[in-house]
Amino acid sequence: MNSLSLSRRGSWSDGWQQWLSGAAVAFLLILSSAGTWAAPGAHGPNGEHLDTPTAAAGSASTAPRMEARSESFELVAHLRGDELSMLINRFETNEPVLKAQVEVESGTAKATAKFHEDMGDYAVDDPAFLKALKAPGSHPLVVTILAGEESDLLEGTLQTGPATTASGDDHGHAHDGAGHSDGHGISNVVWVVLVMLLLAAASAWRTRRSRKAQGGAQ
Template sequence: MKYLHLLLTAMLLMSSAFAGPGAHGPDGEHLDGPASAGGAASSAPSVETFTEAFELVGHLSGGELSIMIDRYETNEPVLGAVLEVQYRDLTAQATFHPDLGDYAIDDPKLVAAISAPGAHALLFTLVAGEESDLLEGTLTVTEALDDHGHGHGFERRWLLAGTVALVLAAAAMVVVRRRRHAKEI
C-alpha cells in the first residue's frame, strides 16, 4: 500500500506538466497565453493597424483571417464595407458577416501563405461608402498552424512525463507482485 501511495503522489505531482503550454480550455482556447484583465486572451496570430480614420484588428484562426474594423476616433464599427487584403502577389476580397460584424478572408492560397511561420506584411484596402483608406500591418506567425488554426509544437516534456508515469506504474506493479508472492510463501 505504501508503494501505491508513492505512485499516486508521483502522478499527482506530474499532473501539472499536463496542463502546461498547449493545453486547451473548454471552448478550445489555449491556456498558455498571457492573462488578460479584460477577458480571454487569444494565442492566434494577430495583426493590428490604424490610420487617422480607421483601426483594424485581425486574427488568423480556423482556416481564415477574421478582421474587425472601426473608426479610430469613435470606435464605431465599420459595417458592410469593401475590404481587400494583399500579401505579396496574392489578393483576396473579404466576406462581410453582418451577424458578427467582422470580415473574413478564407481564400485557401492566401490563408496558406500567411499561415507559414514568419512575419507577413499585409496591405488592407478599405472602401467604406465615400471613404477609402490603405492600412498596412504585419501578421507574425511563430509556428506552423494546423487545420484548426493554431500550432502545436512538439514538446519533449510530454514524452518525458509519459515515460516517467509508465516507469512508476511498472515499478509499482513489480512491488505489488513481489509482496503477493512473499505472502504466498
C-alpha cells in the same frame, strides 16, 4: 474527566473542524474564480478602441495577430485555422465599420474579405491566401477599406510562428475548464479531491476523539 474538560475539548475540536472547512471553501472559491482572473481585458495602449468581446478573446489566444490604424480607421486581425478575421472601427468614435468593401494584399497574393453580419467582422477564407500567411515568418499586409464615400489603406505585419497542430493538445495538455492541466502541474480536480480527503480525515478524527472522550467520562 470532568464536564468542563470535555466542553473545552469539544470546543477546540469544533473550532479546528470549522477552520479546515473554511480553508477548504476558500480554496475551492479560488479555483472557481481562476478563470475570471485570467480573462483578457482591453488591448492596451496600442488597441484601446477595439476592446470588444471578440477581440478580447482573440488577444488571449495564440493566433497570429496584427493591428493597424490610420486617421480614419483602425483594425485588429487574427489568423485562425480557417480564416483571417478582421474587426474594423472608426478611429475617432470607435464606431464599427459595417458592410464595407475590404481587400487584403500580401505580396502578390490578394483576396476579398467577406462581411459577417452575425459577428461584425470581415473574413478572408481563400485557401491559397491563408496557406501563404500560415508560412512561418513576417507577412506585410495592405488592407484596402471602402466604406461609402470614404476609402483608406491600412498597413501592418502579421508575424507567424512555427507550424503547430490545430488542437494544440499533442503534449498531453487538457483544456476542459474544470480540470485544466498543462502537463507541468497538478490539475484542479486533484486539488479538490485532496481537500475532500482532508475534510473526511478531520471528520473521522473528530468522531474518534468524541468517542474517546465519552468513554473516559463513563
